[in-house]
Amino acid sequence: MITINGSHGEGGGQILRLSVALSAVTQEPIKVTNIRHNRPSPGLKPQHVMAINAVAEICHGQVEGNKVGSVEITFSPGDIKGGNYSFDIGTAGSITLMLQACIIPSLFADQRVNIRVTGGTDVKWAPPWDYFRHVFLSHLQHMNLNIHTQLIRRGYYPRGGGQVTVAIDPAEKFRPNFLKDTRNIQVKGIVNMANLPSHIGERIKKSVIKTLATAQISADIEIIAAESFSDGVGLVLWTSNGSILGADCLGEKGVSAEKVGSRAASRLLLEIQSGATFDIYAVDQILPYLTLFNNGSFLCREISRHASTEMWLLKKFLKKDFLVKKSHVLNKVTVVDSCNKAMSIT
Ligand code: ATP
Numbered sequence: 001m002i003t004i005n006g007s008h009g010e011g012g013g014q015i016l017r018l019s020v021a022l023s024a025v026t027q028e029p030i031k032v033t034n035i036r037h038n039r040p041s042p043g044l045k046p047q048h049v050m051a052i053n054a055v056a057e058i059c060h061g062q063v064e065g066n067k068v069g070s071v072e073i074t075f076s077p078g079d080i081k082g083g084n085y086s087f088d089i090g091t092a093g094s095i096t097l098m099l100q101a102c103i104i105p106s107l108f109a110d111q112r113v114n115i116r117v118t119g120g121t122d123v124k125w126a127p128p129w130d131y132f133r134h135v136f137l138s139h140l141q142h143m144n145l146n147i148h149t150q151l152i153r154r155g156y157y158p159r160g161g162g163q164v165t166v167a168i169d170p171a172e173k174f175r176p177n178f179l180k181d182t183r184n185i186q187v188k189g190i191v192n193m194a195n196l197p198s199h200i201g202e203r204i205k206k207s208v209i210k211t212l213a214t215a216q217i218s219a220d221i222e223i224i225a226a227e228s229f230s231d232g233v234g235l236v237l238w239t240s241n242g243s244i245l246g247a248d249c250l251g252e253k254g255v256s257a258e259k260v261g262s263r264a265a266s267r268l269l270l271e272i273q274s275g276a277t278f279d280i281y282a283v284d285q286i287l288p289y290l291t292l293f294n295n296g297s298f299l300c301r302e303i304s305r306h307a308s309t310e311m312w313l314l315k316k317f318l319k320k321d322f323l324v325k326k327s328h329v330l331n332k333v334t335v336v337d338s339c340n341k342a343m344s345i346t
Contacts, residue, residue, distance in 0.1 A: 001029045001074075002316055009309030011038030013048050017101035018288060018310060020052050020075050022317040024059035024105035025292065029076040036071075043069040047093025047119070051101040054087045058113060059105050082111030082170070089119030092160030092230070094126035096136075099166060104288060106168040107145060113168045120155045121162035122192060122234040127281065128248050129154070129164070130190045130236035135246030135279070139286050142244070143294065144175040154194055156232025174293040185272050187212060187219040188240045189264075193251075195231035198223075200257045204235055207261025215269055235260055237268045245271040245279045274301045274329050283307045283333075290335045291320045297334040 004019050016032055023030045036042045044052075049066055052073065056063045060078035089098060095117045106113035121129040127136060129151060137147055146169040155162020189208060191201045201223035212219050219237070233251035238244060247267035249260045271279045278286060278298045284306040290296045291314045303324065311322045319338040324331055 003031045005034055006032045007034035007037030010305040012036055014306055016048055017051050018313055020055045021101050021104035023075050024055055024077040025108050026317050027077050031074045033072050043071045046091050047089050050089045051098045055101050055105055080105050080109045082109040082113050084114045086116040092120035092123050092155055092157040094123050095119045095121055095164055096127040096132040103168055107171040109170055115166045118163045120160045123157050128234050128236050131246050131248050134238045135244055136285050138244045144173055145171055154226040154228040156228055156230040159229035161229040185239045186241050187217055187237055189219055189221040189237040191223045191235050192226055193233040194226045194228035196233055200233055203257035204261040207258040208265045211262045211265035235264045237264050243277040276300050284310050291318055295335045299330045299332050303331055
């Protein structure tokens with residue numbers, strides 16, 4: 001059994017989700033202690049309980065201690081089985097974060113895994129749905145991992161109720177991740193909104209176009225009026241050729257439509273101008289796949305605490321290491337087999 005100190009590094013929900021996913025894949029039982037120790041209210045929240053239950057169901061595993069408020073769980077994996085699964089987070093808890101835990105083991109199932117999830121599609125501190133589809137899944141598709149999605153309804157805070165379906169095919173021949181050309185970038189974007197006046201979407205779009213024009217970059221932005229139980233608005237931008245880079249911003253009370261547009265566009269410009277091949281959020285979201293399937297390289301502006309914590313965690317399960325070469329704007333990260341210890345980061 002591997003014991004994982006959940007307070008290590010970033011010490012939030014991500015260590016936990018990735019731990020159960022890796023346990024299922026490697027068939028190593030785990031104990032996770034000090035869960036979400038570095039958060040203002042430590043212990044499991046409903047969305048974490050649901051994510052653990054979902055992985056347990058997909059891999060026919062056994063869990064102890066998986067209830068709201070719990071700070072310790074044990075997880076014993078069984079066989080990962082394809083088929084149909086349905087999960088309801090019950091709050092506006094993030095669907096995409098739950099899928100972060102479920103997709104990794106599902107790639108190792110005997111046949112396609114079909115998952116229906118109900119919860120929040122576009123909520124704070126999590127990948128928005130369009131980021132998940134157009135950035136995260138595009139990276140995976142380039143690596144030859146086949147995942148198909150359907151958005152049934154958007155879910156915003158507080159009522160959630162969003163619904164998606166995701167079909168994950170077993171991983172076959174993994175394609176290495178190549179560093180890509182970062183010139184001649186084209187930007188696409190989606191403004192998603194529900195129950196709000198249409199001028200908000202138009203103003204966000206205008207603000208994105210204005211901000212990107214300062215760097216002579218044009219953008220093709222679609223405004224989608226969604227149906228949802230709560231009102232909400234969000235913006236996701238991504239580069240549609242060369243490197244796949246994303247940036248997003250969720251609308252909230254007190255933040256003007258212009259600000260939503262300029263924030264996401266400025267973040268994307270930072271990524272584009274740095275020459276990165278993974279944006280800052282993609283690093284921690286894609287790293288487990290590179291480490292499991294392939295020893296690739298990527299360039300990024302920053303290694304977040306989420307990403308460095310993951311490196312620590314991945315090394316506990318897999319004989320892999322991470323070489324980090326820093327220049328003044330970029331880090332080049334290479335995933336290698338762990339015999340290559342001499343230059344690795346700790
Ligand atoms: P906790 O409740 O303990 O804070 P959590 O389960 O909500 O944890 P984190 O551990 O903070 O989640 O992980 C957040 C994940 O969401 C990371 O993978 C991060 O890359 C991703 N993420 C956060 N904000 C964004 C964003 N704006 N765009 C894309 N991805 C994001």
